[in-house]
Amino acid sequence: MKTILIPVLALLMSLWGGNTADSPAPVAITNCLSSPAIADAMPFSPEMIAPQAVMVRRNVNSLSAADIASIKTGIAAMKALPVTNKTSWQYQAAIHGTLLTNNLPSWNSCTHGSQFFLAWHRMYLYFFERILRAKSGNPNLTLPYWNYQTNPVLHAAYRANTPGNVLFDTRAASINAGGSLPNAPMVSIATALTAAVNINYFSFNSALEGPHGALHGAIGGNMSSINRAALDPVFWLHHTNIDRLWEQWLRQCGGRSNPTAAANSPWMNKSYTFFNETGAAVVMTASQVLNTAVSLNYRYDFPVQLPCNILANWQQWKFTKIQLVKIPPLGTLAELTRVPFERTNKAQFEQVKRTNKLERFQFANDGKSDRLIIELEGIQVDKQPEGVVEVYMNLPRTEQPNPQSRSFVGVLDLFTAMPSKAHRHAPKAVDVDATEAVRKLGLTVDDLQRAELTFFTRGNTLNGRPVKADGTVRVNGINFVINRVIQ
Numbered sequence: 212m213k214t215i216l217i218p219v220l221a222l223l224m225s226l227w228g229g230n231t232a233d234s235p236a237p238v239a240i241t242n243c244l245s246s247p248a249i250a251d252a253m254p255f256s257p258e259m260i261a262p263q264a265v266m267v268r269r270n271v272n273s274l275s276a277a278d279i280a281s282i283k284t285g286i287a288a289m290k291a292l293p294v295t296n297k298t299s300w301q302y303q304a305a306i307h308g309t310l311l312t313n314n315l316p317s318w319n320s321c322t323h324g325s326q327f328f329l330a331w332h333r334m335y336l337y338f339f340e341r342i343l344r345a346k347s348g349n350p351n352l353t354l355p356y357w358n359y360q361t362n363p364v365l366h367a368a369y370r371a372n373t374p375g376n377v378l379f380d381t382r383a384a385s386i387n388a389g390g391s392l393p394n395a396p397m398v399s400i401a402t403a404l405t406a407a408v409n410i411n412y413f414s415f416n417s418a419l420e421g422p423h424g425a426l427h428g429a430i431g432g433n434m435s436s437i438n439r440a441a442l443d444p445v446f447w448l449h450h451t452n453i454d455r456l457w458e459q460w461l462r463q464c465g466g467r468s469n470p471t472a473a474a475n476s477p478w479m480n481k482s483y484t485f486f487n488e489t490g491a492a493v494v495m496t497a498s499q500v501l502n503t504a505v506s507l508n509y510r511y512d513f514p515v516q517l518p519c520n521i522l523a524n525w526q527q528w529k530f531t532k533i534q535l536v537k538i539p540p541l542g543t544l545a546e547l548t549r550v551p552f553e554r555t556n557k558a559q560f561e562q563v564k565r566t567n568k569l570e571r572f573q574f575a576n577d578g579k580s581d582r583l584i585i586e587l588e589g590i591q592v593d594k595q596p597e598g599v600v601e602v603y604m605n606l607p608r609t610e611q612p613n614p615q616s617r618s619f620v621g622v623l624d625l626f627t628a629m630p631s632k633a634h635r636h637a638p639k640a641v642d643v644d645a646t647e648a649v650r651k652l653g654l655t656v657d658d659l660q661r662a663e664l665t666f667f668t669r670g671n672t673l674n675g676r677p678v679k680a681d682g683t684v685r686v687n688g689i690n691f692v693i694n695r696v697i698q
């Protein structure tokens with residue numbers, strides 16, 4: 212049935228694309244800056260894809276010289292177009308965020324720190340890939356990914372500062388010199404993928420965003436700011452990997468699944484507008500990006516695996532947020548800053564415990580577990596460090612900060628903290644999920660009063676040595692917050 216339908220519909224769609232006046236009724240786009248609505252946007256349907264075998268997105272380190280040359284051809288063609296052209300490099304980058312004031316359709320779309328982080332970026336990559344493929348003239352082009360967990364050094368083609376190399380961009384000096392990203396975000400990614408508390412889709416979506424943002428910062432240059440990130444070709448390597456990690460998380464089974472059980476949920480029906488290779492506006496809903504091979508005609512180069520028995524674990528639990536401890540402004544972080552919580556008000560702590568019946572943590576191996584969140588208020592990045600800021604809880608004085616330590620909590624998402632057009636409420640609060648650390652350390656609710664946080668700024672590595680991170684990051688108050696599921 213499908214094989215007959217697809218060519219007919221593909222033909223119809225190609226005619227449709229050339230005659231937008233006959234397109235469906237106007238579709239309003241919601242986005243925080245309320246860009247102008249697009250009158251001729253058409254709803255996406257998988258039949259719009261020309262019939263062909265499922266395409267494979269591969270590791271950038273496995274690409275041939277010819278593959279890299281195709282990507283360069285495509286980027287050069289996009290960069291040659293004016294910013295007002297929807298298929299231009301600048302227009303596409305501005306969809307993520309921009310300092311330009313034109314405010315054209317779909318610019319500054321707002322999806323960081325939200326439950327659409329993964330889904331929105333999947334749509335964004337999908338349409339960008341179609342444009343890049345068309346411009347490259349190579350019908351087999353797919354977006355490659357940077358697997359920094361296995362190779363923390365950026366591919367050489369992206370680092371060569373040679374005239375006309377469209378893959379090059381100004382970044383942290385250590386990254387362009389062939390240095391390595393720090394290991395802490397990789398440890399956090401592994402926790403997001405494997406920890407039982409992250410088997411719920413929405414928990415995973417937010418657990419992955421923190422290390423993703425820390426990597427933006429460590430790469431530096433355009434990548435460290437939401438307003439400029441997608442101008443750097445590395446953005447597309449990074450986000451294709453984030454998209455691959457979503458697939459990797461699903462493949463672990465054990466109850467992990469997309470939030471599909473709620474067919475008519477607001478999440479499934481949430482739509483965003485992008486532009487295809489002809490510049491035509493297409494509206495896509497979150498429900499349309501959950502099966503990449505069927506709906507979007509691509510997959511990753513994972514070994515073939517039999518599907519697991521998927522248990523629907525899509526629920527989005529309602530949480531109550533209990534603010535337990537608050538400490539006053541910290542100021543600028545030193546390379547190593549210790550923050551003891553002894554200064555907190557004991558009477559107030561007891562009061563909060565009593566009112567919320569908080570005798571002990573209620574940890575569980577699913578989405579209903581208590582989560583201990585360290586909420587950093589008003590983070591201000593005056594200078595992005597050439598590396599990452601690691602957070603530890605109760606790090607013994609005799610121990611050097613090391614992300615393998617059981618005291619390791621996570622990395623600061625300085626990317627989300629940076630002021631941007633889409634996130635005008637800067638300086639912004641940034642959360643670090645300490646649930647796993649608290650469980651490993653066996654801490655009780657009362658222990659939190661005596662807890663100590665350690666912030667350690669670690670530089671990228673060049674020639675086996677960490678570089679001087681040299682950043683200026685200010686932190687306002689810190690809260691310990693317990694997120695507890697309301698039964």
Ligand SMILES: [Cu+2]
Pocket residue numbers: 423427440450
């Ligand atoms: Cu990103």
